[in-house]
Amino acid sequence: MMESVVIQPARAADKVSLFKVITTKDEIVIGVSEADLAQMEGQNAGGIAKMLVAKGSMSAWQYAVRKSSSGDLEQAPLHKIGLIASDSLRVEPYATPLKVLPIDETKE
Template sequence: MSNTTRNRTLAYLLAAGTVIFASAPSFAQDPTSLFEVVTVKDQIVIALSAKDIETVGGNDVTAIGQAIKAKGELTVWQYAVRKGTDGQLEQAPLKRVSLLGADSLRVEPYSASIRVVPAPEE
């Protein structure tokens, strides 16, 4: 491989890497953390809106668990899979639900393999 070809290939790879890197922050600017709430009878996927995060005091399982224990209930967004306007599957807010404290309630992080739509602001 000649130096010119090698330089062009390197320039192409760097340019491609820059495009990928430049587009990554826009995805990370508004991350929506999903959680799975598991009970004896059911399990649902939830997320917190910005207002919910302020109320709870954080966006992690510990903050959610402590808020449910302290208040006895917590209102959050239930998420479900739907088709987006572009035809692709996405995790999106379905409805507001109230979680009631129970000994058999478990909250754990949930990782979506599809696009996640942020929770609406109230």
């Protein structure tokens, strides 16, 4: 019992939630770590939208589909991007059947 309590925070830090950000021009998928999401009001797409409106901008990791070394498709962080609040912006949860890789801040 005590062992699972010690191990779980490490796993939780690696968990990433995906969101689709839609503008009149295009749409992208971003990943937000569980730790970053916990700091936002609502801890969901609405929280991201509220933060963008309040702060005017935010940084996030853009995610894209790629093939793993075994040939399986997976959602992986592509690069860090900046989002700017806009009237035509919509943020919604993004569900994927693919494995979602954690964010590796050392690859900025």
